[in-house]
Amino acid sequence: MEALIERAAGLDVHQGSVVACVILGAAGRRPTKEVRSFGTMRQDLAALRAWLLEKGVTHVGMEGTGVYWQPVHAALEGAFTLIVGNASHMCNVPGRKTDVKDAEWIADLVRHGLVRASFVPPPEVRVLRELVRHRKALVGTMAAERNRTLKLLESAGIKLAGVMSSVFGVSGMLMLRALAEGTAAPAAMADLAKRRLRHKLDRLTLALDGHLAEHQRFLLSLHIRRLEELGRDLAEVEAAIGAAMRPFAAQQALLLTIPGVDALTAAAIIAEIGVDMAAFGTAQRLAAWAGLCPANHESAGKQKRRGTRKGNPYLKATLVTAAVCGARTKGSYLRDKFQRLRARMGAKKAAVAVAHKILVAAFDMLQRAVAFADLGADYLDRVDKYRTAKRLVRRLDALGYDVMLRAKAAA
The missing domain is CATH 1.10.287 (Helix Hairpins)
Incomplete structure (x- = not known):
């Protein structure tokens, strides 16, 4: 596999030690490796930063396990392209596991661009x-x-x-x-x-x-x-x-226009996703990251039903609570959508679906700096008048009435 990064480093972070492996070498050539161990005190992390700068490292990868990576990330922030990966996505094949081997494996993954960076918000x-x-x-x-x-x-x-x-x-x-x-x-x-x-x-x-x-x-x-x-x-x-929240007063004011979102809910949303939506790219990716969309499970060409995927539990709980509150706002699109979904799939699944809609709306609002535009409680009826009329005629017919529909004359 072709290497993409010439100067990469992998860190195996623990509570009291950091094992760093630096891989240097252009693509197509045999790279050189150098491994060093550092402590986790402030002076030790400063020495780690100085060593990586001396080696000309541009990309540094580490596993996002526990809270041990956070002081290391803070010490290296601003000097390198930092990649905090999901530990379950960076596991090596079993056998011969040591701290040095783990650091070398992480550095090799970073060198070949095989680590998907987790979202780390700004300070x-x-x-x-x-x-x-x-x-x-x-x-x-x-x-x-x-x-x-x-x-x-x-x-x-x-x-x-x-x-x-x-x-x-x-x-x-x-x-x-x-x-x-x-x-x-x-x-x-x-x-x-x-x-x-x-x-x-x-x-x-x-x-x-x-x-x-x-x-x-x-x-x-x-x-x-x-x-x-x-x-x-x-x-x-x-x-x-x-x-x-003072630096984010404008974004908070926008989110407050969503039914069911109060000041603390808006603060919780901004705390989890930030205000720069370029980090997620699209609203669909953000929903997947939050765990508000169905998981994919396909085998032998058959798609099996799965619940929502794992995601950010803090954001998910906040949005579901906002969805339940928004469903109580009379005359809103969210209330009408919740009532329709609850009749078909139950209150819990309906709340998750409405939470997904709130998150998609929040993404668009923060990206474009626009307020929430409520579609109205009759939006779904207006979208498909024929289907709505057919359903109402069927209900009247079941009650024993003959119904003849005639369009209103234009005013």
């Missing part, structure tokens, strides 16, 4: 990505803490979840603190309810009439304190996300 987008993903982790931790709190209340016979729509709202938190103190009567705790919840004072009094043991009150106080800390952390992270 400012990477900052936003870390903040958005940390917020997602905090939200998950808060949900788990709330579930533990509800489980504790149920075990003590306190049935607040059956009376209140949100146990952790303003009224609910006041009652939880009173329960943790253990000094107020059920009626007094129910009287802490605010606004419309005061119409349920009798039911709240019955729901609060349980028995919290001493250790359960102790655990409840721990849950309350942890929830308050998570709430403060979440507010600080969201403020940091807002600051990191």
Whole structure:
């Protein structure tokens, strides 16, 4: 196979060491190899960068495993064409596996152009990505803490979840603190309810009439304190996300025009795909990268049905959530499309299909810098009037009516 790159390097990255192999030589000639090992401290990575520059390396490849590649990528960024490949796509044949062999194999793949580079966003987008993903982790931790709190209340016979729509709202938190103190009567705790919840004072009094043991009150106080800390952390992270989104204010404003997309959803989309759509080429490639299109599985000329392919789980979850919210926007094309697909394939598959449409729209909007143009709830009916009319006539015929269609006279 003909070599495409004359000066290539492969890095086998570990937590405490980096094995680098440099291959030098023009196509058609026997190349020379040189292997060195470096540490992963900042000074070691600076020495790795200086050595690669001394050798005149132009392309550097490494596997994107864990987080160990990230400081190496940051140390080499700007000086070389960096290729972070999928580890499963770069596996060598089994046998005789060493760190030196792995580095040589990666360098050989890079030299022949056989490594498909993974998408690594620019530094400012990477900052936003870390903040958005940390917020997602905090939200998950808060949900788990709330579930533990509800489980504790149920075990003590306190049935607040059956009376209140949100146990952790303003009224609910006041009652939880009173329960943790253990000094107020059920009626007094129910009287802490605010606004419309005061119409349920009798039911709240019955729901609060349980028995919290001493250790359960102790655990409840721990849950309350942890929830308050998570709430403060979440507010600080969201403020940091807002600051990191300032360079992308124009793109965020465009994405906010999509039904179901709010400020945090727009930030999550930009954090995962960036704002330069040239990195993906087409909307179809972006959808495949996100895991929002069916996987291909063909054997012996037969195409077998498969679910969606693996992709970016953070982006996929964000878009599916936006699709569910967009399906609740009255008078929108996304709502009409979701309702039609849900009747045929179920709500979950319909949400994934609508998420695909949102991603394709976001790609076009970011590429062309245009706002979202809603097609309207009647778009699919207008596309094929004959099919829509035939379906409605068939339904009326089943109800026992004779229908004769006549076009309206032009106004």
